[in-house]
Amino acid sequence: MTVSRCTPEDVPELVRSAAGLFAEDAGRHDPRMDLGWPAREGTAYYAKLVDDPGCLCLQAGGGHLVGRLRPPDPLRPGAVTAVLESMRVGPEHRRSGVGAELVDAFLAWAAEKGANEVTVRAYAANEPALAFYRARGFEPFELTLRHRNGWLSTVDPAH
Ligand SMILES: CC(C)(COP(=O)(O)OP(=O)(O)OC[C@H]1O[C@@H](n2cnc3c(N)ncnc32)[C@H](O)[C@@H]1OP(=O)(O)O)[C@@H](O)C(=O)NCCC(=O)NCCS
Structure with missing residues (x-):
């Protein structure tokens, strides 16, 4: 499977893959996500x-990977961070190493750009993605803990 850099001509395909990711991932794991965003804003x-x-x-493989360098964080002066913003492999191409190739290309690019760490966020319930990232060498670093809105009926607004 060939991994290639997207050109401006590939933007519609990128938008299509991002829309697929939104539907499959956020659509299952975050009911508050705006699933219409790729169609509305994706092209620009x-x-x-x-x-x-x-x-x-x-x-590659009917899918995509988008990564970017993060601006320097004055609170973490030693860190040069590249973020894997989103990725997806077409369902018919999964488990044949395409995702691994995409991530390896991203890691090589990040190293070339001087990054000394790379990060990715994933839904805690997206177990296949977590297994995939672990298999590529990623480890949990920070966690987002969420309290669902059941607490609203139990708090005293006076406090
Ligand atoms: C996560 C995803 C990108 C992985 O892509 P892929 O091309 O299937 O991954 P690879 O074939 O390169 O897998 C490499 C290794 O990762 C692990 N892995 C991949 N998919 C896995 C799964 N569903 N369950 C458990 N481990 C998995 C395995 O160790 C695998 O090696 P193996 O096949 O020799 O066992 C793909 O499943 C996908 O697009 N999922 C939907 C979108 C998504 O969740 N994106 C991530 C959002 S954060």
């Missing part, structure tokens, strides 16, 4: 990324 958003040297847009 990805067209900008494809032309940005601080971003990486790859395609």
Whole structure:
């Protein structure tokens, strides 16, 4: 499977893959996510990324990977961080190493750009993705803990 850099001509395909990711991932794991975002804003958003040297847009196996360098964080002066913003492999191509190739290309790009750490966020319930990232060498670093809105009926507004 060939991994290639997206060109401006590939933006519609990138938007299609991102829409698939939104539907499959956020659609299952976050009822508050705006699933209409890729169709509404995706073309302008990805067209900008494809032309940005601080971003990486790859395609392979009916899917995509988007990564970017994060601006320096004054609170973590030693960190040069590249973020894997989103990725997806077409269902018919899964478990044949395409995702691994995409991530390896991203890691190589991040190293070339001087990154000394790479991060990715995933839903805690997306177990296949977590297994995949672990298999590529990622480990949990920070966790988001969420309290569902059941607490609202139990708090005293006076406090
Ligand atoms: C996660 C995803 C990108 C993985 O892509 P892929 O091309 O299937 O992954 P690979 O074939 O390169 O897998 C590499 C290794 O990761 C692990 N892995 C991948 N998918 C897995 C799964 N469903 N369950 C458990 N482990 C898995 C395995 O160790 C695998 O090696 P193996 O096949 O030799 O056992 C793909 O399943 C996908 O697009 N999922 C839907 C979108 C998504 O969840 N994206 C991530 C959002 S954070």
